[in-house]
Amino acid sequence: MKKLFIIANWKSNKTILEAGEWLQTLNDLQLTINKEEKRVIVCPPFTLLPFVKQSIVKGQLLIAVGAQNISPFDEGAYTGEISGKQVKEFADYVIIGHSERRKYFGENDQIINQKIEMATKYNLIPIICISDPAQINNLKIEKGAIIAYEPLFAIGSGNADTPENASLVGEKIKKISGGIDVLYGGSVTSQNVNSFTSEANINGVLVGGASLDAQEFSSIIKNA
Ligand code: PGA
Numbered sequence: 001m002k003k004l005f006i007i008a009n010w011k012s013n014k015t016i017l018e019a020g021e022w023l024q025t026l027n028d029l030q031l032t033i034n035k036e037e038k039r040v041i042v043c044p045p046f047t048l049l050p051f052v053k054q055s056i057v058k059g060q061l062l063i064a065v066g067a068q069n070i071s072p073f074d075e076g077a078y079t080g081e082i083s084g085k086q087v088k089e090f091a092d093y094v095i096i097g098h099s100e101r102r103k104y105f106g107e108n109d110q111i112i113n114q115k116i117e118m119a120t121k122y123n124l125i126p127i128i129c130i131s132d133p134a135q136i137n138n139l140k141i142e143k144g145a146i147i148a149y150e151p152l153f154a155i156g157s158g159n160a161d162t163p164e165n166a167s168l169v170g171e172k173i174k175k176i177s178g179g180i181d182v183l184y185g186g187s188v189t190s191q192n193v194n195s196f197t198s199e200a201n202i203n204g205v206l207v208g209g210a211s212l213d214a215q216e217f218s219s220i221i222k223n224a
Contacts, residue, residue: 001037004197005146005183005204006221007127008042008211009068009095019048023055025214026063031221033062039204040221041066041093042211046082049090066093066127069101072114074121084122094119095206097139098129099152109138116140127206129185133172146181147173148206154186156209161186163195163202170201190219197224 014022033040043066044052053065067090071081087094096119097112112128119126120142127146130136136147149169154161161169161184170182184196185206196202205224211217 002203003036004038004224005181006038006040006224007066007093007095007148007183007204007206008040008217009098009185009206009208010042010044010048010212011068011100011208012045013212014044014048016048016051019044019052020055022212022214022217023052023059023061026218027059027061029215029218031218033221035062038221038224039064043068043093043095049087053090064093065091066095067091067124068095068098070094070096070115070118070124072111072118074118084118084124088122088124092125093127093146094124095127095129095148099131099150099155109135113138113140116142116145127183129206130173133169133176136173136176141177141180143178143180146183146203147177148183148185149173150185150206156187158187160188160192160196163192163199166196167199167201170199170203174201188220190216190223193220193224 041064067087071083075083096115101107129148131152151161166184173182181203183204183206188205188207189210
């Protein structure tokens with residue numbers, strides 16, 4: 001059985017109070033997660049990383065922590081940036097190159113490659129987002145990285161790609177990248193998650209909007 005990644009991307013959402021309620025709900029649901037079968041990762045904004053990490057350790061939840069971004073530079077005089085060294089104190093994964101970063105913050109392949117290098121330097125597993133398989137030809141994808149295929153039309157639209165197409169894209173990406181794990185992202189819900197995770201070339205899902213609600217996210221974990 002293949003191992004699945006179920007990743008929550010909270011984007012710019014949640015206060016400490018709201019994050020606490022989310023974790024509490026997940027805890028109360030007493031979800032049994034088999035770590036060998038499903039790797040659940042929550043990616044909160046930077047402000048919540050310490051709180052979420054500490055709460056997970058305290059509650060002994062089987063959830064890993066990821067950041068949503070990382071500085072393209074190492075530690076130093078880069079006002080407003082969070083370096084890989086700082087991220088690593090709380091997280092084991094980092095989302096890199098999300099299409100919203102390309103669209104709103106001018107990130108290009110060069111910046112994304114610098115970020116991948118920083119993730120590698122600090123032993124963070126990069127979850128590299130692409131909207132088209134051709135993009136990976138310009139990116140430094142190394143073994144151990146995770147690629148999330150997220151077509152632009154599907155993000156936040158309620159209009160997911162078809163599982164068949166996502167799987168074809170997954171197959172293509174695996175061929176180019178040498179068999180790296182490929183996730184699907186874009187309007188994943190508890191209703192459609194299994195149609196994606198049951199595809200041979202899809203190793204999990206990256207969930208935005210539907211991950212904000214703890215009940216819905218736990219159903220996604222269950223149904224995956
Ligand atoms: P969505 O976002 O699930 O809200 O479509 C996915 C993402 O942007 O990672």
